[in-house]
Amino acid sequence: MTSTTTHSLAIAAKGLHKAYGDKTVLDGIDLAVPAGTVFSLLGPNGAGKTTAVKILSTLITADAGDLHVGGHDLAVAPQAVRAAIGVTGQFSAVDGLITGEENMLLMADLHHLSRSEGRRTAAELLERFDLVEAAKKPASSYSGGMKRRLDLAMTLVGGPRIIFLDEPTTGLDPRSRHNMWQIIRELVSDGVTVFLTTQYLEEADELADRIAVLNDGKIAAEGTADELKRLIPGGHVRLRFTDPAAYQSAAVALREVTRDDEALALTVPSGGSQRELRSILDWLDSAGIEADELTVHTPDLDDVFFALTGSTDTADVPAQSKETVR
Numbered sequence: 001m002t003s004t005t006t007h008s009l010a011i012a013a014k015g016l017h018k019a020y021g022d023k024t025v026l027d028g029i030d031l032a033v034p035a036g037t038v039f040s041l042l043g044p045n046g047a048g049k050t051t052a053v054k055i056l057s058t059l060i061t062a063d064a065g066d067l068h069v070g071g072h073d074l075a076v077a078p079q080a081v082r083a084a085i086g087v088t089g090q091f092s093a094v095d096g097l098i099t100g101e102e103n104m105l106l107m108a109d110l111h112h113l114s115r116s117e118g119r120r121t122a123a124e125l126l127e128r129f130d131l132v133e134a135a136k137k138p139a140s141s142y143s144g145g146m147k148r149r150l151d152l153a154m155t156l157v158g159g160p161r162i163i164f165l166d167e168p169t170t171g172l173d174p175r176s177r178h179n180m181w182q183i184i185r186e187l188v189s190d191g192v193t194v195f196l197t198t199q200y201l202e203e204a205d206e207l208a209d210r211i212a213v214l215n216d217g218k219i220a221a222e223g224t225a226d227e228l229k230r231l232i233p234g235g236h237v238r239l240r241f242t243d244p245a246a247y248q249s250a251a252v253a254l255r256e257v258t259r260d261d262e263a264l265a266l267t268v269p270s271g272g273s274q275r276e277l278r279s280i281l282d283w284l285d286s287a288g289i290e291a292d293e294l295t296v297h298t299p300d301l302d303d304v305f306f307a308l309t310g311s312t313d314t315a316d317v318p319a320q321s322k323e324t325v326r
């Protein structure tokens with residue numbers, strides 16, 4: 001942080017504080033999001049994610065804090081911040097009574113685009129977000145995934161360089177969620193800075209360059225997904241064998257396994273990503289070993305919080321007393 005100047009940061013917050021009455025929601029948090037990166041604010045329901053998004057997008061004011069977005073001081077130049085950002089989330093701008101296309105054109109008007117430019121931009125974005133077929137139908141008839149896509153398309157009309165996405169996939173089915181992830185990746189490849197809130201570790205893991213875990217009004221931990229996972233003891237893959245010889249070979253072939261000689265089971269620490277699973281399977285394949293059962297325990301938000309808040313609940317942690325083979 002000390003080597004990063006405020007200028008290269010799309011979003012910079014120092015000592016961000018917000019309370020509602022005597023309930024402190026954000027207790028002096030610091031955030032630093034380099035331009036062109038995805039930053040994820042991860043936290044459970046009620047953690048204060050939306051409050052942070054609302055403050056940083058000028059919808060409400062903070063009680064205290066030195067806050068800069070797009071290089072502009074929120075306290076001094078909220079209009080300049082508003083011009084630089086786009087926000088979508090729980091407070092959707094989609095009007096259900098009019099069509100998707102009309103929603104887009106309304107947005108173009110708000111951004112003072114000319115009629116022809118507005119039509120061109122709307123058509124381009126509807127195409128990009130796979131909404132051409134639905135464009136002439138009332139937005140109220142859209143599925144959850146379509147509404148989110150329209151909402152994001154509307155946000156992009158003004159060409160914002162910084163986008164706030166407040167729980168963009170909460171409540172979506174898996175296919176729509178992956179669809180949204182792909183859209184977010186494309187935004188990032190265009191150089192847009194994304195501030196993403198989520199309750200899902202998996203989502204932050206998929207998309208974010210850096211993740212901050214919000215807990216009890218404070219940033220409990222901040223880092224890359226891998227850095228955070230190292231704090232989480234819960235993630236592992238368990239391999240079970242019926243053939244003792246196969247079990248022995250696997251225990252030797254795999255590094256960093258915890259052995260359970262009685263159950264003929266091996267536990268390998270793992271974040272559960274496809275890449276990690278593949279490397280475990282490749283190891284077994286190349287050694288000509290076949291496990292009879294493979295189960296994955298993926299670290300979830302609970303694991304993060306157990307790890308970060310010093311909870312003594314270690315029920316899901318593999319036994320530490322067993323021999324570890326290098």
Ligand SMILES: Nc1ncnc2c1ncn2[C@@H]1O[C@H](COP(=O)(O)OP(=O)(O)O)[C@@H](O)[C@H]1O
Pocket residue numbers: 020025043044045046047048049050051052
């Ligand atoms: N306008 C408000 N007045 C009073 N309390 C609020 C208000 N908005 C949010 N809160 C409270 O602040 C806390 C954080 O809310 P929020 O930022 O919406 O959390 P999240 O988005 O992480 O679920 C919650 O306890 C919520 O009840």
Ligand SMILES: [Mg+2]
Pocket residue numbers: 049050051090166167
């Ligand atoms: Mg929220």
